[in-house]
Amino acid sequence: MEKIFRTEIAGRPLVVETGKIAQFANGSALVRYGETTVLSTATASATPREGIDFFPLSVDYEEKMYAVGKMPGGFLKREGRPGEKAILVSRVIDRPIRPLFPKDLRNDVCVNNLVMSVDPDCSPEITAMLGTSIAIAISDIPWKGPVGGVVLGLIDGKTIINPTLEQREVSDMYVTLAGTLNKICMVEAGANEVPDDVMLNAIAEGHEEIKKICEFINSIVAEIGKEKFTYESADVPEEIFEAVKEYGWDKMRAAVLSKDKEVRDANVAALQEEVAALLEEKEEGLSKWAPDAIYKLEKKVVRDYLFREHIRVDGRALDEIRPLSCAVGVLPRVHGSSFFQRGQTQVMNICTLAPLDDAQKLEGLDEQTYKRYMHHYNFPGYSTGEAKPSKSPGRREIGHGALAERSLIPVLPSEEEFPYSIRTVSEITMSNGSTSQGSVCASTLSLMDAGVPIKRPVAGISSGLITDPDNDDNFLVFMDIQGIEDFFGDMDFKVAGTTEGITSIQVDIKVEGLTLDIIKAAFEMTHKGRLQIINDIILPCIPAPRAELNKWAPRIISMQVPVDKIREVIGSGGKVINKIIADTGAQININDDGMVYISTPDLEKAEKAKMIINGIVSDPEVGTEYDGVVTRLMDFGAFVEFLPGKEGLVHISKMAWNRVEKVEDVLHEGDKVHVKLIEIDSQGRLNLSIRDCLPKPEGFVEEEPRRREGRPNRERRGGFAGRNGGRRPFNDDDDGGASENPKGRRREF
Structure with a gap:
């Protein structure tokens, strides 16, 4: 039977429709938050899967381009495998719900979230999280939920629940928070160096809203929830x-x-x-x-x-970090490199710089269309001593890469300050706990080694937890968990940040939730740890970003040109800009706002390209000297291209201080010449001189213009400006120069 339930979250309507769509699933709900619409379903197999020792839960988040009125890219014009954003959202939904399933359950459980419509002001990720919680809660699948979720923003020091698109653009943090009525289940955060106490207060405020959501879901379960099925336990007798x-x-x-x-x-x-x-x-x-x-x-x-x-298997104190070491510049030829080790966890990181045109282009349901900074994380089998071949990155690799990426974005220079695309790659060479936070530290080092002017170093560290299941107030938090403590502990609380504040958080838990006291203790522990890594390890290794880029890195300079001059720089069919690229070997990118980025390993070539572009967009000044190329020869002079797309005339009388009888005696097509702009006539034509760039001979006397007996002396007035800007070449109607008479005899004046 169809049922509709309504409530409000952050002033926007939440509508849940059940009993009509996807009735064959164990539980399903069509959830509308504002105009964002997600179909969430939960399905379980009737029998346990044989031969496994884990709970087989899969969570999918499917982005459909029709949800935002777009056509999928590519040849097939249909959605392919999940993108990076969809995978990350799937992980965010998975983490809070997984600990609430019975640990001895071996029946397959599949959760699917189909995003069907997106309102930019109402997060589809949160809508999918709520839909997941409702679908499982009303189903017959054993589960200890429900959970609720919100997004937290921070504007002018004030916490914003589920910020709108406009608010997200100016927010100092983006925190996805999930929890039950009593505890916090998951924290995923990116922040602009937000202080620990501010973050803790925001989490507390967010949990109050989550409690209301859980009460709303419980009211739905009370009305239409199914009785949970019994299952065969897979636990050891x-x-x-x-x-x-x-x-x-x-x-x-x-x-x-x-x-x-x-x-x-x-x-x-x-x-x-x-x-x-x-x-x-x-x-x-x-x-x-x-x-x-x-x-x-x-x-x-x-x-x-x-x-x-209070004994750790390796003998450390509860707040002690394993032995630390690091180095930079460990690889030749690359733009920046580093090595970071914490205990038996090793990370090598390599930084690559490229023009902004190499930024990653994105196709998704949100407004982000490209990504300038990319962090990629690789976790080969040999890092844990396992004999398995390398494969394409899985959800874990993508998630850890995104976490390190999010940690470093707040300290990167702007595109205007540093016009580069940046990629860092973490190669995990040995793993025994918290490689993701090791990747944060290693990335900081390689960025600084590459000469990227980051604001401050970022370090990451994790803390673990052991709780008393019978008493929430009885718990133990400890620093820098290794693999065995991660496997058998109750949480992996990862925090990255600078000396000024937090830049990212990711919390994985194996219990039903965390109290605010536990979170506060974890913040205090990780704050101490990241300061120790920054001050004792990173800064002594490399005190500041290198003043100069690595010699193998491209040199990129930027300049601004008037928007109405962009066409002149590009030229018809790209003729002008392609010639600049061919002549200088530089890579040139021009934005619609007139921002030009010139990239080449040779700074001199970049400066040459900049000079050429400056010449194109600025009006030539009389008295300025240029390097040019002879393009055509005439009886009366030679045309010289002294700037891309701009030509001027060097009259025969301006080729040398001595008398020149024939143009061909001194110039040929393709010759490189140094010229001086000596006149711009009333028609905008450009007259050039070669001789005025040369020393004037001692005692030189200007000769009278040549004339023929019986003919009036007609000195040419004006010059030639070439083909640029609608200017015309000389023809028989020009006053001066050479022309042909009706009988074919050449006239000279």
Whole structure:
């Protein structure tokens, strides 16, 4: 039966329609926020998937170009695989809902969000998150939701809930926040160096709005929610785990205490073989539970060490960062490079600079059409000692790359200050915890090594959490988690920022949520950590961005030309600009606003191109000297192109201080000559001189103009301006010069 539910979020209507569309799904809802419309569905398989040891949840966010009235690009004219933005939104929706499913559930659960219409003032990402929560909550799929979500902005120090498009453009942060009635489930943030306390207050304000959303969803569930289905638990049978625990508790405590991941993994693997043999001896077939039982035992031992005894497996204090080291300029030929190591996590980062024309072009549902700064993250199998081939980037690689990218954008110079496209690539060479934050540190180093004038260094660090499930006030936060603490802990709270404030946050949790006290403690811990990395490691390695770009980097200079002169710079069919490119070897890009960017590894060539363009857009001045090329020879002189598209006449009498009988005696087509503009006549024609660029001979006397007996002396008046600006060449009607009489005899004056 069709049902419609209504409420308001941030002054805009939220309408939920159920019971009409997608009725075969376990749960579905058509959600309208303003004029943004998303169809959200949740479907579960009837039986568990065999042979897996994880909960098989997939979350998809599908962007359809019709939602914003656009035609898809490309030859096929239909949407292909999900773009980067869609993948990132899928991850943001996945993270808050996943911990609320039963950990022993092995039935496939698929969540799909189809974006059908977009109102720029009403985020489709938040609409999809709410639709997901409603679809699962009203379904028969076991789940401990609902969750609600909002976007937080910050304008003039004031928190804005779900900012409009206009507000987002001036906001100092963009925070996606999700939570339940009682706790925060997920934080994903980008910010312009926002102080920790301001961010914490914004999260608290956002949670108040989330509580209202959760109450609204609960009212829907109370009216139309289905009874949750029962399922076959995939957890280790209690009696088997108790037997393993009794046998291996002390052995596991000894096995995990090592600073070296390889040693620790080898110890645990050996214990697993012992346990498998023990179980098989006890009863045939029980050894199949050994891997799950050992994993569960290792988790309990590590958590017990941390929570009860405040002991970390590598012996560190709770607020201690693993040994740090870094270097810059580690690779030849590249524009900037760095190496960053924290414990057994290693990142090499390479920075590449290019003209703005190489910025990434985007096709999506929002207003962003290009991206000037790109960070790419690669996580090969060898980084964790796994024998697996390299593949195209998955959701994890895309997500970690985007997080580092978001962390550094606030400190990058503007396009006007630094007219370059920038790409940094993080190659993870060894991984044992928080490679994404290692990528932030390594990117800072390589940007500075490349000479990118960033405002301040950015560093990232993560903190972990162990909680008492029976008491929210009893928790333990610790610094710089390594792999084993990430696997068995309750959160990975990543914060990147400068000495002035936060630039990004990403929170992954494995529990049902975080209290504000936990978040505050995590902020305090990560604040201390990032300052330590900046002051103790980054700045001693490279105190400031290099004053000069690497010699292999392109030199880009910019200039502004009048908009009405752009056509002259480009020329008919691109003739003029292509000639400048051919003559100088520079890459030239011209914006519609008249901003010109000239790029070449050779700064002299860039300056030459700039001089040529300046000559085109500025009116030539009498008395200025130019380098030109002879384009045509006439009896009375030679035409010289001294600026692209601009020609002038060098009369035969202005070719040398001595008498020149024939033009061909001194000039030929293609000759390079140095000329001086000596006159612009009333018709705009340009008269040039070669001899006025040369020293005047001592005692030189100007000769009388040549004349023939019986003919009046007719001195040519004016000159020739070439083809530019509608100017005309000499012809037989010109007063002066040479012409042909009716009998074909040449006249000279």
